[in-house]
Amino acid sequence: MTHRIAGAPLDFAALRSELEVPGDFDSAVLADAEHAAASVRLPDPDATDIPFVTIDPAGSRDLDQALHIARDGDGFVVSYAIADVASFVVPGSALDAETHRRGETLYFPDVRVPLHPPGLSEAAASLLPGQIRPAVLWRITLDATGEVAAVDVGRARVRSTAQLDYAGVQRSFDAGTPPASVEALVDVGTRRLALARARHAIDLDLPEQSVEPDGPGGWTLTLRSPLPVERYNAEISLLTGMCAASIMLRGGFGLLRTVPPPDPGAVQALHRAAGALGIDWPEGAAPGDVLDSVDRADPRHVAFIEHAVALLRGSGYTPFDGAPPAQARHSGIGAPYAHVTAPLRRLVDRYGSEICLALHAGTAIPDWVRRAVPALPAQMQQADHRAHLADRAVVDATEAWLLRDRVGERFDAVVIDADERAGTVVLDEPAVRARCTGPDLPVGERIRVRLVTADVEQRDVHFERAWPTRVSARVVVNPARITATRADKTGQWYSCSAAG
Template structure:
């Protein structure tokens, strides 16, 4: 569901200023990036004979991963090439210092604010098609059921043969015409999803609000559901992150992405929500299994998933050097996990890759990595917080602009959560999600709501339940 923002005068540049988003890179950073792009050394190992492909949103230039899957016995060999950002970044240099200040790439409808200068992130370090690039190459051998048989990681030069996008790959999957390098992606993806269910992973997979250009000078506000091929591709990244975490735990040094197990209160609250919404929760069934069984097209089930967000609170980054952390799990994945697959867009991944490379090569982890480990959690938490603020502010501003001339109008909506005095509703169209005043709003049911506030400057939209006289 989508709606164009008429005239598209939204000032995303002003929004960047309000949120104190980093601006252009300083000349010294750009100069170092240009020099690095010209002088980078390629690793001696040659994997350019592997016909890798990339799969990203259409139009992307910052390509972190390239994939190839081949049959191997009764299973598969997953070759996953990750952009080798460390090959371009001098520890303590201008690019490195700026990357620590930024933490991660930020995305706006009209532009991206990259972690690294575009000379690298959209040029020399990006795994663009038909270009030889330095990469961190993971080779993961899987059994027929998707479980890991062996893991290898090393530096190599690679060449992507094609830049694919999600919609095109999904169309190929639907037609049965996937390119050879990823023909087995659905099989591997489904096998890994089945293993996730055996681990009782907690997969929320809610539709996301997004704001994108419509190609005609306007903007589109939409609720976007993840395509099956996106889920399969994400499983390759999750697989690699899980392997990286195990390498770190075995080697006694690393930095994990952790989420603590849900507390009993959150689970009990979700059980109460299930009863109220008429959702079956068999005795002894883990929360993740119940979530996997719901119908995401049913408003009551979507409301149930909204409640389940409380199960995955407390995320963070946990470094260790020596004894493993007392709580090493990412409870959404139901396994230890580390970020290593998006170094162009996320600072911590460069460090995770260097640790794994050193441990697998049997050499000391570089000093510049060890020294940085204690500071990375705070840097990444700050960057994650800003990224969340940006995402929310973009959607809130768009919602308010879209509805600015419709105060007093009545809309059909679904209640997705509620307390004694108010709740949250999602309109049928446009795809707005906002607070709604009203006692005892019926969670999971459709009601009529009246728009009472649409403040563009404050990025605020508010509704109230409409009584019969307003219909």
């Protein structure tokens, strides 16, 4: 579902200013990055013989991960190279301080606000094709079921052989001609997804609402679901993060990404929603199992998934030194998990990698890592919050802009949640999600709504339920016959007659 915004004079720069998004890097930070790019030392271990490839959105330059999967009997060996950002950032430097201030890369439709200067994130540290780069290399051996049999992690020099994008890789698999380096990706991905189901992982997998360029001066508002290869590729990242968490827990020091178990009240509410929406919930089934069975093309099932968002509240970063934390799991994944696979775009991953490298090698964790870890949860929570605000503000502003001249018009929409007086609807076209006023909105059903507000400055879009004309009659009486023409509750006209 897309809609082009004619002219699209949306001021995303003003939005960044309002949200206090960091601007350009200062001269000291740029000088640090330039010096690091010119003086980085490559690791001695050489893994350039492995034909790695990267798989990212088309046009990406900040390439954190490079992948190769080899079949090993009835199992697999996953080689996953992660950009070695710590080789470029000197602890305590101006560059280091700036990354702690930013926390993560922010993505706007017109620009990317990077965690590191582009000279690093899009050049010297990025795993660009044909370039020898320092990397943190994970070698994960899987058995025939996709379970982890062995893990090794260490520094190595690597070289990517090709930069691939999701759409192109999906087409190659559909055509039966997948790239040789990731020919086994579907087999590994499906096995890992089966294991996720066995862990009762909670995978919401909702369509993503985003703003994308559409030619000169235009933007497109889209609602898209991930391609199958995106899910399989994500499983490689999740696998690596789970292995990282295991190393941390065995070693007695780490920083986990945690989500507490679903609140019992949220599970009960979801169970009630399933009944109201006609979704089968087998006796004893876990919420994640029910979510895995729904049809994401069915509006009632999409509404059910929207209700399930409440299951995954309270995400955070949990540091520990010594005994494992009382709550060490990521309930969405169904296992302990740590961030280590996106260090160019997320600050915490640099520290997660250093912890795993030291613990796996049996060496001391660097002092600069130990000093920084206690403050990282608050820094990352602040960065995550800013990223969420930015994402939401971009979409809200775009929705208001494209609807600004359509106040009073009626649209077809699906109700995805509701209370006694109002709810949330998603339009069939364009891909707008907004609040709607109206009593007893039928969750999971399609209704007509009328646009009441589209305020670009306030980024506010609001609808009300559009009720059809209930009765409108014209009656002609004569001595012999009565004829009436009226509208029924659907708005269709019909006639009826009666003899006098």
